[in-house]
Amino acid sequence: MAQFESKDQTFLKRHKATLQTIALVLILVLPFVLYVFAQAGQTVILTALLVVMALVMVAIIVLS
Amino acid sequence: MGDQAVGFIDFILALSPIAAVLILMVGFRWGGAKAGAVGWLVALVVSLLYFGADTTLLAYAQTRGVLLTLFVLYIIWMALVLFNVVKEAGAIEVIADGIVKLTGDRVLQLLILSWVFSAFLQGVAGFGVPIAVVAPLLIGLGFSPVTSVAAVAAGHSWSVTFGDIASSFNALIAATGLSGEVLAPWTAALLGIACFGCGIAAAFAYQGLSSVKRGWPALLLIGGVMVGTQYLLAVNRLWNLAGFVAGLAGLAASAIVARLAFYRRRREMDVETEPIDDHKDISSKKCKSMPLYLAVSPYLILILIVVVAELVTPVHEFLNATNIVMEFPESKTALGWVTEAGVGKKISVFGHAGALLAYTSVAGYILFSVTGHYRPGAVRRILTSTTRSAVRSSIGIATMVGFATIMSLSGMTYALAIGLSQVLESIFPFLSPYIGLLGAFMTGSNTNSNVVFAALQQQTATLLSLPVTLILAAQTTGGSLGSMLAPAKIIVGCSTAGLSGEEGQVLRRTILYGVIITAVIGVVVWIAAA
Numbered sequence: 198m199a200q201f202e203s204k205d206q207t208f209l210k211r212h213k214a215t216l217q218t219i220a221l222v223l224i225l226v227l228p229f230v231l232y233v234f235a236q237a238g239q240t241v242i243l244t245a246l247l248v249v250m251a252l253v254m255v256a257i258i259v260l261s
Numbered sequence: 262m263g264d265q266a267v268g269f270i271d272f273i274l275a276l277s278p279i280a281a282v283l284i285l286m287v288g289f290r291w292g293g294a295k296a297g298a299v300g301w302l303v304a305l306v307v308s309l310l311y312f313g314a315d316t317t318l319l320a321y322a323q324t325r326g327v328l329l330t331l332f333v334l335y336i337i338w339m340a341l342v343l344f345n346v347v348k349e350a351g352a353i354e355v356i357a358d359g360i361v362k363l364t365g366d367r368v369l370q371l372l373i374l375s376w377v378f379s380a381f382l383q384g385v386a387g388f389g390v391p392i393a394v395v396a397p398l399l400i401g402l403g404f405s406p407v408t409s410v411a412a413v414a415a416g417h418s419w420s421v422t423f424g425d426i427a428s429s430f431n432a433l434i435a436a437t438g439l440s441g442e443v444l445a446p447w448t449a450a451l452l453g454i455a456c457f458g459c460g461i462a463a464a465f466a467y468q469g470l471s472s473v474k475r476g477w478p479a480l481l482l483i484g485g486v487m488v489g490t491q492y493l494l495a496v497n498r499l500w501n502l503a504g505f506v507a508g509l510a511g512l513a514a515s516a517i518v519a520r521l522a523f524y525r526r527r528r529e530m531d532v533e534t535e536p537i538d539d540h541k542d543i544s545s546k547k548c549k550s551m552p553l554y555l556a557v558s559p560y561l562i563l564i565l566i567v568v569v570a571e572l573v574t575p576v577h578e579f580l581n582a583t584n585i586v587m588e589f590p591e592s593k594t595a596l597g598w599v600t601e602a603g604v605g606k607k608i609s610v611f612g613h614a615g616a617l618l619a620y621t622s623v624a625g626y627i628l629f630s631v632t633g634h635y636r637p638g639a640v641r642r643i644l645t646s647t648t649r650s651a652v653r654s655s656i657g658i659a660t661m662v663g664f665a666t667i668m669s670l671s672g673m674t675y676a677l678a679i680g681l682s683q684v685l686e687s688i689f690p691f692l693s694p695y696i697g698l699l700g701a702f703m704t705g706s707n708t709n710s711n712v713v714f715a716a717l718q719q720q721t722a723t724l725l726s727l728p729v730t731l732i733l734a735a736q737t738t739g740g741s742l743g744s745m746l747a748p749a750k751i752i753v754g755c756s757t758a759g760l761s762g763e764e765g766q767v768l769r770r771t772i773l774y775g776v777i778i779t780a781v782i783g784v785v786v787w788i789a790a791a
Contacts (some may be wrong), residue, residue, distance in 0.1 A: 217294075217652050224659045228327035231320035232587065243316040250323065251305065254298040257656055261295035 209260065216260050223253045272680035274311050275673040278304040278664050279713065283699070293709065294653050297660030304664035308671035313595025318670055321589050326666035328587060328606040329435050330659045333708055334651075335608065335615030336428040337658075341651050343559065343622040344385055345643040350629035352556035353382075357398050359553045360512065364519040367404075368464060368475040371412055373519075374399055375463045377483060377511040379417035383424035384505025385560060391417040392754030400758055408466050410754040411770040414745040416463035418775070419456040421707045421741040422448060423491060423504030426567075426614040429707035430500050433737050435606050436665070436715040439730070441500055447734035449495035449503065451694075451782055453488035455738055458778035459745075460484050466770060479518050486514035501614045502567050509560065551634060559625030566617050566624075580612030598672030654706070661709045669716050678720035689725055690790040691783040693718055693732045694739030698779050701743025710740035727790050735786040739779055746775040 209216070227250050234242045267275075278300040285296040308314035314322075347353055360373050379391035392413045399409035422429045430448065434441050457480065464476040473480075491507035494500065518524065569576055585608040592600045610616065626643075629635055668674045685692055696718060700710025715736055722732035744750055751767050754760075760767065 214649070214652070217656060218648070221652055221656050221659065224656070224663070225327055225330065228320075228323035232324040235317050235320035235324075238317075240316050243320050247305070247316055247319055251302060254301050254660065257298040257660065258295050261292055261298075261653070261656075 213260055216256070220253055220257050220260065224250065224257075227253070267676045267679040267683070271676045274307050275668070275676040275680070277307055278668060278673075279677075282661075282664075282713075292653065293657030293706065294660060297657050297664065297709075301660050301664040301667070304667040304671075304673070308594075308667050308673060312598070312671040312673055312676075314667070314671040315595070318592045318594065318600075319667060321592055322666045322670040323663060324587065325589060325605045325670070326662045327659070328585070328608065329432075329666065329712065330662045331585075332435055332606050332608050332613075333428055333432050333658055333662075333712075334655050335613050336426050336431065336618065337615075337654070337708075338647065338651050339615040339618035339622065340385065340425050340428070341647045342643065343563070343618050343625065344390060345646045346622050346625045346629070347385075347556075347559050349639050349643050349646075350556075350634040351551060352559070352629070352634075353394060355551045355553060355556035357394075359556075360515070361398075361402065363516055364524055366475075366519075366524040368467060368472050369479055369515075369519060369524045370402060371399065371404060371467050371472075372416075372460065372464060372476050372479050372483070373512075373515045374402075375409075375412035375416035375466075376460045377487070377508060377515050379413050380420035380424070380487065381505065381508025381512060383417045383420040384508045385425070385563075392750055396754050396758040404467070406758045406760050407766050407770070410751065410758050410760060410767045411774075412463040412466040414751060414754055414767065414771045415459055415466060415774045417459070418742050418745040419452055419459040420491075420504045420508060421701075421744045422452055422737045423495060423500055423507070426505070426618060427501045427503065428614075429711055429737060429740065431614065432708040433711040433715050433733060436712050437719050437733060439719075439733070442496075442498065443730055444733055445495040445498075445500055446492075447728075447731050448737055449492040451734045451738040451785065452741060453492055454782060454785060455742055455778060456488050456491075457484045458774075458781060459742075462745075462774035462778065465774070478521060478523055479515070482518050483511050483514045487511040499567070499571060501571070501617075502564060505560070506564060509557075509564075551632075555628070555632060555634075558628060559621060562624050562628075563618070563621040566620055567614075570612060570617050577612065580616070581609045583610045584608060585610065592670060594671055596672060598675065600670050658706070658709060658712070662712050665713045665716070674716050675720055678717050678724060681717070682721050682724040686725060688787075689721060690727060690732065690735070691787040693722075693735040693786060694742070694779050694782045697736040697739025697741075698743040698746075698775060699739075700736075701740040702747050706747070707737065707740035707744060710743060711737055714740075731786060731789055735782060738782050742775050742779050742782070745771045 227246060231243060231246050281303045282296045282300040285291040285299055357378065360378055361370065364370055374395050379395045382391040382394055392410065395413045396409045400406055433444060460480045461473055464472040487507045487510060490510040491503045494503040494506055570580055571577060587605045589603060589605055591602040696714050697710050700714045701707050715733060718732050718736045719729055722729045746768060755767060
């Protein structure tokens with residue numbers, strides 16, 4: 198378990214910059230996808246996408 | 262909600278995202294990106310569970326927010342590209358070297374670098390660049406590291422709102438929906454007062470009142486030129502250039518002031534420490550062969566491009582013909598808070614300040630390439646350096662804007678505004694710059710402060726029948742001054758000055774300067790609002 202945690206941390210450290218860039222791209226692109234589904238009235242998909250955005254925020258907290 | 266009845270619980274919950282960000286940044290020293298993400302999550306949960314927002318409203322809030330974010334990031338990224346184009350050629354060091362050669366007077370050297378040159382750098386780059394670049398130059402000249410960081414932190418703060426091609430001022434425009442023409446006069450006036458305050462603080466950071474006495478002719482003359490230039494440009498629709506040209510005008514005025522008999526006597530007694538060779542080398546290492554006129558030419562090109570793009574009507578219309586525009590329907594919370602239908606923040610693809618910076622960057626790159634000032638791999642280094650410094654601050658801005666728009670569309674900002682107007686009615690004008698200061702302190706950015714607090718200040722001013730443009734000017738002036746005590750900026754300065762881990766020493770000084778100058782602004786706003 199401890200080994201897994203340390204491997205995860207090393208992975209996060211090594212790819213921190215790339216992961217932060219991916220997070221930035223996601224928080225800049227996802228709102229446009231949200232807009233499309235909001236226009237279409239797809240509330241279930243909106244909920245799912247907002248959960249994805251929340252997960253991106255959690256990822257930012259972990260990465261920063 | 263619509264009938265202006267806001268209870269204690271409403272107020273506390275409306276405050277919760279801002280409070281979370283504040284506590285995490287100040288109490289736990291988290292960065293803006295991390296704290297902003299927590300603020301976003303808190304705003305999402307509170308707006309859904311208490312303020313009656315639904316998923317559709319939140320989706321539109323995010324899209325409105327991302328348009329605002331892109332509007333601001335377009336400027337920031339392109340400003341950083343331009344700065345790195347110039348820096349990669351070694352031109353920043355050439356400009357700084359030219360300044361140092363102007364005078365042997367220690368106080369004038371300190372003022373020119375920490376107050377004038379740093380304002381010029383803020384005009385072209387921002388985001389901690391002035392502190393990161395100028396503090397090591399001052400240390401190289403023999404000033405102590407703490408004095409160097411504190412002087413630059415205080416000295417450049419006045420120029421933050423109109424600096425970086427007015428990105429903070431543009432954020433104020435975007436967040437309030439008011440025009441730049443309406444907002445510019447009071448903003449330029451209050452920042453003018455702040456300019457003198459910042460100059461005095463920078464001089465004071467060196468040897469207290471004796472430095473202020475020694476520096477008063479420069480403070481008066483250079484300050485007058487910078488304040489006048491900034492005001493004239495800002496009120497004549499050229500706010501994108503106001504900070505940067507004010508800095509340039511200040512440099513020109515410095516060259517004249519350095520020739521005054523008062524400053525021609527070299528003072529040997531006041532060297533704080535021995536010059537540090539590593540830092541001193543910065544000014545002579547790379548580009549001895551580059552003449553000063555070539556070093557500043559990208560900035561002269563920028564002036565030309567912005568003036569033509571803003572003032573020559575056919576060019577202005579041509580460049581602004583292609584826009585990103587999105588329509589939003591009316592949204593309503595379960596509690597009855599209504600946001601009217603309308604377009605979100607419009608982004609002009611080719612006429613935006615960011616586009617003008619991109620044209621300048623290309624022109625600057627060609628100029629330095631043709632004259633042989635780049636080593637192989639320059640483009641890669643420019644892009645890497647830009648990305649490295651921009652990604653984290655971009656995430657910070659995106660998350661802050663995200664939670665600010667959730668708060669705005671779900672009525673949380675309005676609830677806060679009513680609460681504040683009830684509690685602080687009589688002293689609100691005095692406190693409004695402090696709200697801006699607080700925003701910059703907690704987010705490390707005047708832009709973020711405006712994004713988070715401008716709508717709140719606007720609504721509170723309207724509720725209290727105060728002049729809205731004056732209160733918003735106070736907001737952004739406070740935000741500008743907040744740069745001198747924002748931990749995020751101080752950390753940048755301390756890291757390049759070899760003071761990592763000793764930020765507290767610098768903060769102790771700059772907090773005092775920031776609070777005093779903001780109090781002066783608050784009194785002026787209070788009197789003007791009466």
